[in-house]
Amino acid sequence: MDDELSINIASAALICGFFALWEVLCLLLGVSDLILPRPSDIVATLIDRFPVLWPHILQTLYTTLVGFALGVGIGVAIGVLIGVSRIAYGVAYPLLVGFSSIPKVAVVPIFVLWFGSGTTPAILTAMVICVFPIVVNIATGLATTEPELEDVLKSLGASRRQILWNVGLPRTMPYFFASLKVAITLSFVGAVLSETVASNRGIGNVMMSASSNFDVSLVFAGLMILAALGVALYVVFSMLERRVTGWATRKNDFAVT
Amino acid sequence: MTVQRPIDAAQPGVDAVTTRAPKAVKLENVSVVFGRGEKAVTALAPTTLDLEKGAFLALVGPSGCGKSTIxxxxxxxxxxxxxxxxxxxxxxxxxxxxxxxxxxNPTMLPWLSIERNVMLPLKIVPPYCHRFRAERKGEFRDRVHALLDKVGLTGFGDHFPWQLSGGMLQRASLCRALIHEPDLLLLDEPFGALDQFTREELWAILQDLYLDRRPSVILVTHDLREAGFLASRICVMSPRPGKIISDRAVDIPRPRDIGLIYQPAFVEMTQELRALIAQVRK
Incomplete structure (x- = not known):
C-alpha cells in the first residue's frame, strides 16, 4: 500500500514538474505566446473561454462515446465470431489486418462524402478506429482458452453456448479490458480527427479555427481538454477492469464476493 | 494401526461385482487413432471393457498407455x-x-471462488440447472459447504483458487466432481501430484464419499496401492497402443482401513500387479 502511495505521489510530482519546467523555460528564454504559450496562459484562456468551449467539449465527448460504444459492440461481435472458430480466425484475419492498416485519416473524406459533415462522420471515425484492437483481443482471448478448462464443462455435457458463456468470455475479460483502454483513447483521436476535417462543432473544430486565428493559447487549451478527457475515461475503464478482472492480477485487496 | 480382517475374507455381494449386474459403461471394440496415414498414432488398440453399476474400477498401467483416453x-x-x-x-x-x-490438474476456473467453482456442475447439469438462480445462495450453497466440510476445506469457499495449495485444490476438484451426485465418477489421476500423507487422507475421504452414494467409478492411476485400496476391480493396461491385459477383482470388504496397505496379502497383490506391468513394459 505504501508503495502504491509513493508511486502516486511521484506520478503527480512528475506532472507538476513537467508544467513547472515548461513555465520556467518559457519565461527564461522569452518564448513568444504565438509559438508556445505558458501553462499559466493556457489555464487562464481555459477559464476565460470556458462558457464558449463547454458545448464543444460535450460534442466531442458525445461523438467519442457513441463511436466507442458502437465500436465495442461491433468489435465484440466480430471478435466472438472469429474467436470461437479456428477456421474463421484464419480466414478473416488477413481482411482485418488489411482494414486496420488503412490510415483512418483517409476514411474521413469518404464518410463526409456519404454522410455530410458534422456529427455522423465523427462518430463513424471514432468507431472504425477502435474496432480493430477490440476484435483482435477478444478473438485472441477466446482462441487461447485452455482446453483443460473447456473440458471441465464439456465433461458435464455443456453446450457450446454454455462453454462460451462460462469459460470463454470470462477468460477473455483481461484481454478485453486491455483493448478497451487502448480503444477509448483511439476513439478520441478518431473523433477529433474528423472534427478537424469536417465539422463546425467539437474540440477539433475549435482548435482548427483557433490556429487559423493565431489564437495559439486556445489551441493548447484544446489539447489540454483532450488530454484531460482521455485520462478521465482511461481511469474509468481501469477501475472497471480492476473490479472485473482482479483474479488475473491477483491483487491482495481484490474484493471477495 | 492394525486391521483385523484377513484380506480374502470376501463377503458376497459387497461390491456387486458379478457379471449379471447391470452395466454403467460398456466399451465394445473401441479404438482411438490420432492423425492419418503414416503419421497415425494408435492411442488405444481395440478394447472391450464393461463396468457394473456401482462398481469401483481402477485402470493401471505405464504412462501413455491410453488410460486417460478411456x-x-x-x-x-x-x-x-x-x-x-x-x-x-x-x-x-x-x-x-x-x-x-x-x-x-485441479483445473479450477481462476475467476471464480472455490464455492462457485464447486457449484459449477449445478449450473450446467439438469435438473439442478433449472433451479440454479433461485438456489445458488440457498440450498445449493449449503450443499457446497457441506461437501467442502467433508474434505476438510471448511471456510475456504470464499477463497480464490490461487490462494489455495495444490492439495487443497485437488480436494475442491473432488468436490466439484461429486456435487451433482453423479451416477458415474471419472477420476483421472486426481492424487498424482500430492504427498503421501495427503494422498492417503484423500483415499479415505474418497472411500467415504463412495460408500455414501455408491456411484460407478473409474479411477485412472499409476499408484498400485491406491488402486488396491480403493477399487473393487483392477484392470491392467499394456503400453501404447494400450489394451487391457489383466482384469481382477479385489475382494476386500469395505470400509477399508488405511493400515490395510501394509498387510502381507495386500502387499503381495500389489507386487503381482507391479511384476505384471514391469513385464509388459519390456
Whole structure:
C-alpha cells in the first residue's frame, strides 16, 4: 500500500514538474505566446473561454462515446465470431489486418462524402478506429482458452453456448479490458480527427479555427481538454477492469464476493 | 494401526461385482487413432471393457498407455475411431448418466471462488440447472459447504483458487466432481501430484464419499496401492497402443482401513500387479 502511495505521489510530482519546467523555460528564454504559450496562459484562456468551449467539449465527448460504444459492440461481435472458430480466425484475419492498416485519416473524406459533415462522420471515425484492437483481443482471448478448462464443462455435457458463456468470455475479460483502454483513447483521436476535417462543432473544430486565428493559447487549451478527457475515461475503464478482472492480477485487496 | 480382517475374507455381494449386474459403461471394440496415414498414432488398440453399476474400477498401467483416453471416451471428450462407447445404455454423447469428472490438474476456473467453482456442475447439469438462480445462495450453497466440510476445506469457499495449495485444490476438484451426485465418477489421476500423507487422507475421504452414494467409478492411476485400496476391480493396461491385459477383482470388504496397505496379502497383490506391468513394459 505504501508503495502504491509513493508511486502516486511521484506520478503527480512528475506532472507538476513537467508544467513547472515548461513555465520556467518559457519565461527564461522569452518564448513568444504565438509559438508556445505558458501553462499559466493556457489555464487562464481555459477559464476565460470556458462558457464558449463547454458545448464543444460535450460534442466531442458525445461523438467519442457513441463511436466507442458502437465500436465495442461491433468489435465484440466480430471478435466472438472469429474467436470461437479456428477456421474463421484464419480466414478473416488477413481482411482485418488489411482494414486496420488503412490510415483512418483517409476514411474521413469518404464518410463526409456519404454522410455530410458534422456529427455522423465523427462518430463513424471514432468507431472504425477502435474496432480493430477490440476484435483482435477478444478473438485472441477466446482462441487461447485452455482446453483443460473447456473440458471441465464439456465433461458435464455443456453446450457450446454454455462453454462460451462460462469459460470463454470470462477468460477473455483481461484481454478485453486491455483493448478497451487502448480503444477509448483511439476513439478520441478518431473523433477529433474528423472534427478537424469536417465539422463546425467539437474540440477539433475549435482548435482548427483557433490556429487559423493565431489564437495559439486556445489551441493548447484544446489539447489540454483532450488530454484531460482521455485520462478521465482511461481511469474509468481501469477501475472497471480492476473490479472485473482482479483474479488475473491477483491483487491482495481484490474484493471477495 | 492394525486391521483385523484377513484380506480374502470376501463377503458376497459387497461390491456387486458379478457379471449379471447391470452395466454403467460398456466399451465394445473401441479404438482411438490420432492423425492419418503414416503419421497415425494408435492411442488405444481395440478394447472391450464393461463396468457394473456401482462398481469401483481402477485402470493401471505405464504412462501413455491410453488410460486417460478411456476416460475421455466415456465422458465424451473424445470420439472413438472405431467401436461404440455405451454409457447408461446409450451412446456416450447422449449423456444418459450424470457424469462427474476430476482431472489430473485441479483445473479450477481462476475467476471464480472455490464455492462457485464447486457449484459449477449445478449450473450446467439438469435438473439442478433449472433451479440454479433461485438456489445458488440457498440450498445449493449449503450443499457446497457441506461437501467442502467433508474434505476438510471448511471456510475456504470464499477463497480464490490461487490462494489455495495444490492439495487443497485437488480436494475442491473432488468436490466439484461429486456435487451433482453423479451416477458415474471419472477420476483421472486426481492424487498424482500430492504427498503421501495427503494422498492417503484423500483415499479415505474418497472411500467415504463412495460408500455414501455408491456411484460407478473409474479411477485412472499409476499408484498400485491406491488402486488396491480403493477399487473393487483392477484392470491392467499394456503400453501404447494400450489394451487391457489383466482384469481382477479385489475382494476386500469395505470400509477399508488405511493400515490395510501394509498387510502381507495386500502387499503381495500389489507386487503381482507391479511384476505384471514391469513385464509388459519390456
Amino acid at each position: 476416460l475421455k471416451l466415456v465422458s465424451n471428450l473424445l470420439a472413438p475411431s472405431s467401436g461404440v462407447v455405451i454409457v447408461g445404455g446409450k451412446e456416450a454423447k447422449a449423456k444418459a448418466l450424470k457424469v462427474g469428472m476430476a482431472f489430473q
